[in-house]
Amino acid sequence: MSTDLTTTFTGIRLQNPFLLSSAPPTESESNILRAFEAGWGGVVTKTIGLHPVVNVKGAKTKFLRADADSYKLSMKKRPNSALHSSWNWELISDKPLDWWIGRLSRIKKAYPEHILVASIMAGSGNDKELNNWQTLTKACQDEGADAVELNFSCPHMDRVDMGSNVGKDKVLCSVVTQAVKEVARIPVWVKLTPSTTDIAQEAEASFRGGADAISSSNTYPSLPLIDADSLEFEMNVEGYVSPGGLGGPAILPQSLAKMAQMTSRFPDKEFSGIGGIATFEHALNYFLLGCGTAQVCTAAMLDQAIGPNVIRGLLDGMTAFLEKYADKGWNCLEDFRGLRRSRIVPHSQIKRPEQLEYHGGYEEEHEGYAVVSS
């Protein structure tokens, strides 16, 4: 049986389930064209807003590395070290909607078989802002975008009614998604922040608003480390920092935990896995938890800006995986998607040694507690 890398997600047919996530790899027309040429099934554009943003002075992203033979962690480039994470405090696209108009349609015309998802963001403080979400949605779908992804997840916006502050508020998740759905003729993906206690609640609110899929995770709020020699943050502007977002290998296990909260609660809904993916083995975790697509940022940034080697590895890895399990009758993602979702259970349900009695964490008899009689 031949292997089939194609997949259908929110009704959209993709040549393969791998997309570049919304970030520097998808911030320009030339990058997106190169990404499609390299083989990515789709891209999510760098988040588009109505107004230009102004980024901080100096570097917007750096990479934290761990020494192979010690516990040293530092952003300093050095031999014998491996990538730990990316750290960034970059805002959304510094090009306004007008810049993207014309370019999106040109990209879509050049690569009609590749999937172009427009990431968008507006405020949430009043009706005017809800209209801005609708303006962005209509403009991107008129340009031929296959879907929109609502950014409810950037951890470091300079305005309090934007980004992860929307994703932390269940009412706003519903209200903004619903406003977008009123005008959307294309699927609506919602990218949630991982910075809440139970992300399944914000997912539920977004689904209630009409979301067709949830994407997660964006980066995790974090600080750069302080250099022990200079006593300065490794990344700063004139000595000052502000919390930014952690991505890359360090967030893979955390992001999987967030994803599992959602996929086990909503096994029939659609999810796009993001966070720490560089190889097929990483993406496989998300697929086995129930995700239908996987998105990549940090690994692609470090591989010629758009990840030609990363996508080659993902495609080769998936082909080899399907060949390896051909005898199980698996020839596409749908055949193994979600297979490990039911293996995540409450701690009290994990087996204890047989010789020890276990009562789910409670004493069998309530020793030490007074029995109250009426």
Ligand SMILES: Cc1cc2nc3c(=O)[nH]c(=O)nc-3n(C[C@H](O)[C@H](O)[C@H](O)COP(=O)(O)O)c2cc1C
């Ligand atoms: C420099 C940088 C800029 C980013 N910009 C955006 C953005 O504009 N919109 C968005 O939804 N996510 C943005 N992200 C988050 C990524 O899309 C992705 O969710 C996150 O980096 C986790 O994936 P990774 O571990 O593969 O990097 C950005 C990430 C980085 C590192």
